[in-house]
Structure formats: structure tokens, C-alpha cells
Amino acid sequence: MRAFVLHGPGRGGVERVPVPVAEPGQVVVDVDxxxxxxxxxxxxxxxxxxxRDGHAAYPMRLxxxxxxxxxxxxxxxxxxxxxxxxxxxxxxxCGxxxxxxxxxxxxxxRRYEIGIRGGRPGALAERLAVPATALHALPDAIGAVAGAMVEPGGxxxxxxxxxxxxxGMRAVVWGPGAIGLLAARFxxxxxxxxxxxxxxxxxLEHARALGVDRAWTIDDLPRLPYDAMIDATNDRSVPAAALDLVEPGRRVVYIGLSSRPSTIDTRILVLKDVTAVGILSASPGLAGAIEHYASGLVDPEPLVAATVGLAGTGDVLAGRRPPGAGPGPKIHVDPRR
Known part of the structure; x- marks a missing residue:
């Protein structure tokens, strides 16, 4: 079957790889x-x-x-x-x-992460093997675009x-990427x-094009009482800024990761009686994301700017947006194309 294989920084392409077989406890999925x-x-x-820490190595399938x-x-x-x-x-x-x-x-x-950790092949291929215990059924109300947005939605x-x-509360979401805009919608x-x-x-142009009326830079952000801060950025300065601006007795949620260590002053955390929460993975949120999408309460589809074929994956990873792409921050791949 065809799959996108990454061999090193900036080096990858579509290759022929063995078709996965459903081992005991697994299923094979035809990827949409x-x-x-x-x-x-x-x-x-x-x-x-x-x-760097040995949890992943090239070659790999994302x-x-x-x-x-x-x-x-x-x-x-x-x-x-x-x-x-x-x-x-x-x-x-491990179970x-x-x-x-x-x-x-x-x-x-000892976990594996599909397409990320432990050498577990990812879904940038025509087929994917996955344990049946990891599956979540999609109702008819959720199409292919929304279906592939369940993981970031979770x-x-x-x-x-x-x-x-x-x-009635007021929150700031830092970061106008897919996770940030989904958090804003939820x-x-x-x-x-x-x-x-x-x-x-x-x-912020994409955010405004998608209907976000209150979109600011840090210099323009109104100085109002904010009940929560959600950091969905890779900016190492945001964790401290969010802690400074949140109302005492409220919450700061960290889901973004900087490539370099980011620090906060725990004296501020204590003296403001703030609760700080770290979020890793969608796992406990997948079912809830499906429910929100299926009910129509949250529509993730406008966040997807374009869909390319498997051969276009390298360009997307390199940061090149497809011609005619819409305003959304997310690009999808259809491995059948």
C-alpha cells in the first residue's frame, strides 16, 4: 500500500509499504x-x-x-x-x-502513540492497524472532515x-491554531x-475570518477580569503571562508545549490561589468531542482549510499551504488520492 514515510528532518515521501494485518485484538481501518x-x-x-529522548526514531509514519x-x-x-x-x-x-x-x-x-511514539505506524497511509479497544464509532452526522477532527477536539x-x-464567565485562549480555535468554540x-x-x-486573520470577534495581540488585549486562561501555544513566554492575567482563585490550563523550557513564578501561583492544570492527549475527551460534533453544538469543519492527496503531505509539513486553501489553520490528507 502507499504511505508517507519520514526518513529524517525534511526528508520523506510516498512509498510502498506492507499492508497491515489485523492481529488478535486488532482491526485494520481503511483510512479516509x-x-x-x-x-x-x-x-x-x-x-x-x-x-532526543529515544521515544521515537526515523524512519517513521506520521x-x-x-x-x-x-x-x-x-x-x-x-x-x-x-x-x-x-x-x-x-x-x-500497556493495559x-x-x-x-x-x-x-x-x-x-510504556505506552505507544500512533504515528508518534514507540515506532507505532501512523495513519498517513491507505490502511492502519489499531487495537479494537482504542476505537470510537462515528455516527452518520459526523463526516470525514469532522471525523479526523475528533482527536484535536478531544x-x-x-x-x-x-x-x-x-x-457568563470570561476566558482567554492563547493561540489561534487548531487546538486554540477548537477550545474557543467549545x-x-x-x-x-x-x-x-x-x-x-x-x-489572527484566520481567527477573524472564522468568526472570532474578540481576537487580540497581547498589547491589544483588554484589561478585564478573566476567569480562565488556556495556553495552546508554543511560546515560552505565554505561561507566565497567562498566570499574571488570570483572576485570583481561578484557573490556568497548559496544553501547548514550547521547544524550550518555559517557567512560571510559583509565588504568583500561590499568592493568587490559582489552579494550574496540564493537559496531555485527547483520550478522556474523545467521546465528548464526538457528542459535541454530532449534536451540532460545535462544528469543526470550518477550521479545515484544504485537503490534499498523500503526495502533498511533504509540502504541508514544510509549511506550504495548498493553492485555494481557506482560512482555517488545519490541512487534511486523503490517503486514497
């Missing part, structure tokens, strides 16, 4: 759509930390935001999965440790839930007044 995200870009540039149709089931798997439209969890725990047994498989020390929803927001859907902050006026 794959999202390209910042983590994929970091592998393409060679900046991803997992490459792709952890995906949806498709189950075409094969292995031994011990319910045949009812055959023909069903699905997406799935990226984080595959035996204390963390996995307590429902925290996404932080299992991350964004978890960040909003961690912020403990209620209708929060707004529940009656929260949302402000989005970007590093420059140009970075």
Missing part, C-alpha cells in the same frame, strides 16, 4: 482522512523532543488524527466492527500497569473542561465569553 498537526511538523523539522472504515478484524474482535466508520485513541497503554488499570493509559510509561475539550468554566458553545490572543495581527 488524516489531519496534519504541529507534532507532525516537529518530527518533520527534527525538533520533536521524543527524537498521522494520529484520523478516521476511516473498519475493513478487517482480528481474532477476538467483535465482527460487528466490520464496515463501521471509526476514529481512535492515539495513546495505547497492565497501575495507570492503565486506573483509566490513565494515556500517561502509561484535546481542546479537555482543556476547556479543566478550566472549570460556567456560562467554550463559546457553553455560554462563555471567549477572547483569542495571537502573537501578531497577521496570525
Amino acid at each position: 482522512r488524516v489531519g496534519v498537526c504541529g507534532t507532525d511538523v516537529e518530527f518533520f523539522t527534527g525538533e520533536m523532543a521524543y527524537l 498521522g494520529h488524527e484520523w478516521c476511516g472504515v473498519v475493513s478487517e478484524v482480528g481474532a477476538g474482535v467483535d465482527t460487528g466492527w466490520l464496515g463501521r466508520r471509526v476514529t481512535g485513541d492515539t495513546m495505547l497503554g 497492565h500497569c497501575h495507570r492503565c488499570r486506573s483509566g490513565r493509559q494515556h500517561v502509561c510509561e 484535546n481542546a475539550l479537555r482543556a476547556v473542561e479543566a478550566a472549570a468554566l460556567e456560562p 467554550a463559546a458553545a457553553h455560554g462563555v465569553e471567549v477572547h483569542v490572543v495571537g502573537p501578531s495581527p497577521e496570525s
Whole structure:
């Protein structure tokens, strides 16, 4: 089958690779759509930390935001999965440790991450093998575009839930990328007044084109009481700025990662009685994201600017937007093209 294989920083292309087989407990999915995200870009540039600490190595197959149709089931798997439209969890725990047994498989020390960690092949291919336990069925109301947005949606929803927001509260989402704009949509859907902050006026053009009225740079952000801050950036200065601006007794949620260490002054954290929360992975938020999409409460499709074929993956990873792309921050790949 065809797959996009990355051999090193800036070096990758479409190759023929063996077709996966559904081993016991697994299914094979015919992939419909794959999202390209910042983590994929970091592998393409060679900046991803997992490459330095031994959790990942080239060559590798990227792709952890995906949806498709189950075409094969292995031994011990319910045949009812055959023909069903699905997406799935990226984080595959060992299933035996204390963390996995307590429902925290996404932080299992021995976990695999599809298309990211441990050599587990990703979805930038015509087919993908995945454990049946990781599957989430997609209702008919969720098409291919939204289906491949469930994984980033789960991350964004978890960040909003961690912020403990209620209708009428006011929040700042730092970062006008896919996670930030999804978080803004989830929060707004529940009656929260949302402000989005970007590093420059140009970075906010997509957000404004997608209907974000309260989009600012840090210099323009109104000095108002903010009940929550959600950092969805890779800017090492944002964690401290968010802590400075949040209301005492409220919450700061960190979901973005800088390539260099970012620091906060814990004296401010204590003296303001602020709760700081870190979010890793969409795992506990996948079902909720599906529910929000299926109900129409949140529509992720406008965030997808374009869909390219598998051969266009390298250009997308290199930061080149396809001709005619819309205003959204996300680019999708259709591996069948």
C-alpha cells in the first residue's frame, strides 16, 4: 500500500509499504482522512523532543488524527466492527500497569502513540492497524472532515473542561491554531465569553475570518477580569503571562508545549490561589468531542482549510499551504488520492 514515510528532518515521501494485518485484538481501518498537526511538523523539522529522548526514531509514519472504515478484524474482535466508520485513541497503554488499570493509559510509561511514539505506524497511509479497544464509532452526522477532527477536539475539550468554566464567565485562549480555535468554540458553545490572543495581527486573520470577534495581540488585549486562561501555544513566554492575567482563585490550563523550557513564578501561583492544570492527549475527551460534533453544538469543519492527496503531505509539513486553501489553520490528507 502507499504511505508517507519520514526518513529524517525534511526528508520523506510516498512509498510502498506492507499492508497491515489485523492481529488478535486488532482491526485494520481503511483510512479516509488524516489531519496534519504541529507534532507532525516537529518530527518533520527534527525538533520533536521524543527524537532526543529515544521515544521515537526515523524512519517513521506520521498521522494520529484520523478516521476511516473498519475493513478487517482480528481474532477476538467483535465482527460487528466490520464496515463501521471509526476514529481512535492515539495513546495505547500497556493495559497492565497501575495507570492503565486506573483509566490513565494515556500517561502509561510504556505506552505507544500512533504515528508518534514507540515506532507505532501512523495513519498517513491507505490502511492502519489499531487495537479494537482504542476505537470510537462515528455516527452518520459526523463526516470525514469532522471525523479526523475528533482527536484535536478531544484535546481542546479537555482543556476547556479543566478550566472549570460556567456560562457568563470570561476566558482567554492563547493561540489561534487548531487546538486554540477548537477550545474557543467549545467554550463559546457553553455560554462563555471567549477572547483569542495571537502573537501578531497577521496570525489572527484566520481567527477573524472564522468568526472570532474578540481576537487580540497581547498589547491589544483588554484589561478585564478573566476567569480562565488556556495556553495552546508554543511560546515560552505565554505561561507566565497567562498566570499574571488570570483572576485570583481561578484557573490556568497548559496544553501547548514550547521547544524550550518555559517557567512560571510559583509565588504568583500561590499568592493568587490559582489552579494550574496540564493537559496531555485527547483520550478522556474523545467521546465528548464526538457528542459535541454530532449534536451540532460545535462544528469543526470550518477550521479545515484544504485537503490534499498523500503526495502533498511533504509540502504541508514544510509549511506550504495548498493553492485555494481557506482560512482555517488545519490541512487534511486523503490517503486514497
